[in-house]
Amino acid sequence: MNKLVKSFRSKKGNDVVFRYPEASDYADMYAFACDIGSEDTFVSLAAPPTEKEERDFFTSMLESVEKKESIYIMAYVGGMFAGNARVNRGKGRHEHSGSIGISLRAAFRDEGIGTELMKSLIDEARDMGLRLLTLTCFETNAPALHVYEKLGFQKAGVTPGAISYKGQYIGEVHLYLPLITD
Ligand SMILES: CC(C)(COP(=O)(O)OP(=O)(O)OC[C@H]1O[C@@H](n2cnc3c(N)ncnc32)[C@H](O)[C@@H]1OP(=O)(O)O)[C@@H](O)C(=O)NCCC(=O)NCCS
Numbered sequence: 001m002n003k004l005v006k007s008f009r010s011k012k013g014n015d016v017v018f019r020y021p022e023a024s025d026y027a028d029m030y031a032f033a034c035d036i037g038s039e040d041t042f043v044s045l046a047a048p049p050t051e052k053e054e055r056d057f058f059t060s061m062l063e064s065v066e067k068k069e070s071i072y073i074m075a076y077v078g079g080m081f082a083g084n085a086r087v088n089r090g091k092g093r094h095e096h097s098g099s100i101g102i103s104l105r106a107a108f109r110d111e112g113i114g115t116e117l118m119k120s121l122i123d124e125a126r127d128m129g130l131r132l133l134t135l136t137c138f139e140t141n142a143p144a145l146h147v148y149e150k151l152g153f154q155k156a157g158v159t160p161g162a163i164s165y166k167g168q169y170i171g172e173v174h175l176y177l178p179l180i181t182d
Pocket residue numbers: 041042043083102103104105108109110111112113114115116136137138141142143144146147150
């Protein structure tokens with residue numbers, strides 16, 4: 001399988017490569033998870049994972065990719081691991097839909113990479129035969145909401161107070177993008 005998804009130049013002129021994950025990505029993924037966990041940003045991960053937690057996560061991630069239950073796209077900027085995005089296929093009565101997650105290191109945000117990652121993920125989800133994409137987002141995460149709505153995601157609603165973040169209970173926005181409507 002060709003591991004390359006696409007390559008392009010970012011809005012800031014950086015060379016960006018998207019590719020599928022491989023077993024040798026573990027160290028990059030762990031360092032990234034520690035950075036995102038320490039940042040305490042708008043993701044579920046509230047602290048750096050332990051080595052065991054990350055190893056278990058990474059092993060099950062590669063298994064789910066192998067079984068075609070998930071797609072992961074890794075983003076490299078100037079050769080540095082910048083972040084990733086994934087879609088996980090649902091199970092049972094949710095098998096036709098996929099849930100999305102995305103995060104980039106702070107240094108690589110706001111140069112168009114997240115938008116391109118989302119576009120690639122949507123294309124991959126279509127190729128996987130999914131009919132519907134869903135995701136959840138902190139109500140206060142304005143840049144992420146902007147990206148999702150720009151790409152056609154619609155708000156299904158908000159669960160008030162669903163997320164505990166920095167000493168406050170804030171709303172969780174539920175969004176969806178139909179891929180096939182017949
Ligand atoms: C969300 C995330 C993946 C977006 O990726 P990104 O590369 O920064 O996004 P882009 O640069 O493609 O687009 C950002 C957009 O937000 C806009 N934006 C920036 N700050 C904004 C703000 N405060 N309010 C509204 N829009 C804002 C930018 O103008 C840009 O829109 P445009 O392309 O129409 O001009 C990235 O910011 C991230 O990883 N954040 C931390 C983790 C996270 O929040 N993950 C998502 C969990 S749901």
